[in-house]
Amino acid sequence: MGDDMLRIHFSDTDLARTRIAAAPDPLWEVASSLHRLQSRRGRWAYAGWYRMARQQTRERGLGRVLRSVFLPLYPRAAYFPDFLTPADAVGDLDAGLESILATPPRRVLKEVTILDRTVGAPAWAGQLARLEARKEFVGMLRAYHDAVIAPYEEQAQSRIEAERASRARGLLDGGVEGMLSGLGPMLRWRPPVLEVVYPKQVEDRNLYLNGRGLTLVPSYFNWGEPVAFADPEMPPVLWYSLLHEPSPPDAPHGVDAPEKSLITLLGRARAVALRAASTGATTGEIARAAGVSASSASRHATVLRDAGLITTIRNGPTVLHTLTPAGASLLRAASPME
Structure with a gap:
């Protein structure tokens, strides 16, 4: 080390x-994605996202905001302001944005000063101590999140x-x-x-x-x-x-290479359910991963179980779905790089 x-x-x-x-921390994912745009490290793992991000920022007119606002405030360096990634943002973008708005002006100025002393802050950064400026900034954050983070949620x-x-x-x-x-x-x-x-x-x-x-x-x-x-x-x-696998040039937004053949064979929701079961997943976890209701997740799990791809163990009110040998073999065949 x-x-x-x-x-x-x-x-x-x-x-x-x-x-x-x-759940993911949406504001930290914003910060990390901005760091990805400032580095070539790991670019192979995010190839599809890079293409999508360039397209979306261009189509939504976010290029200037990205260059003149976000990249200077979120440098890939030893420091960027803590108030930009509040602790209560995990799983809740709205709560995180509200925390940014509620940041005391004195703290904003203190952290901007640290940024300036560490790597240099943009001249306008001190204006974020004003609530109106933070409201405008939060609107930019939401637009960026919706454009380039939400498709991968x-x-x-x-x-x-x-x-x-x-x-x-x-x-x-x-x-x-x-x-x-x-x-x-x-x-x-x-x-x-x-x-x-x-x-x-x-x-x-x-x-x-x-x-x-x-x-x-x-x-x-x-x-x-x-x-x-x-x-x-x-x-x-x-x-x-988290660790990543590379995505192919023609992968749709938000879909890794190993998922494509599974989606073709099983359909998107069942492919997600099968991969979730590879490390053990409850019905609720499958529902969140696949973006479906709990009842739909239960039906998908039943189909996979009837096909001999997963097995289900009940523990009180919850159930845990795991792969059978046949399910594991199918995943290995669909994911030769793993």
């Missing part, structure tokens, strides 16, 4: 209060459901420490400290949770760059990267 490290210190209470977010949700199922298996096998031990190559659990490689950081940093616990937020557009709030007094949140 590299020399620049964020060390997150846990107590027993912190371990008990650690959780993994159930379903895909991001599906990947997060799979990640949560994988972490749940770690939890069952080894408790919270087992869950923390498999978070990817940039994070290493050395009890009682989670060591996080921090590529953008200029020196080592320690974060003491002090009984607050930690919220882990898997991010679709983050590429190998775990990030926590710069301010240690903020709610402890760590955004970390």
Whole structure:
């Protein structure tokens, strides 16, 4: 691991209060997507998204906003303002935008000053301390999100459901420490400290949770760059990267290469359901991943079960769907790169 490290210190209470977010953080995905536009790292994994983003920003007249507003405020650097990614935005764009509007002017000015001192802030950035300026900015954020993030929300949700199922298996096998031990190559659990490689950081940093616990937020557009709030007094949140497969040149928006043959064979909703079951999924999780109602998800699961592709285990009021050997073989055949 590299020399620049964020060390997150846990107590027993912190371990008990650690959780993994159930949905993407839309404002963090906005920030990460802007970082993707500033780097060629991992571009192969987002090829379809890059094409869509260029087209959408051009068609919706967002090019100037992207260049003169967003990229200067969200530099792919050691710092960008914490208030742009509020902790309560996980799974709720409206709540996140309201938090930006509610940010105290003094805090806005403080964080803009840090940005200016760190990498340079645009001359107009201090105007965001004014509520009217933040309202205009929030409108721009919503337009950008709707144009280039929303088309990938379903895909991001599906990947997060799979990640949560994988972490749940770690939890069952080894408790919270087992869950923390498999978070990817940039994070290493050395009890009682989670060591996080921090590529953008200029020196080592320690974060003491002090009984607050930690919220882990898997991010679709983050590429190998775990990030926590710069301010240690903020709610402890760590955004970390999901792994990706490349998408082919003709892939439709929001669809990875491995999904295409499954969609042709099974239909989109059942293909999503089958892939969700690869790491274990409840009917509700399948419904969210596929963007259908719970009753529709149940019907799709029944069809897959009757076809011998999944099996279902009931645990009280919930059921868990997992792959049968036939279902696993079908996924492997449809995903030769995996």
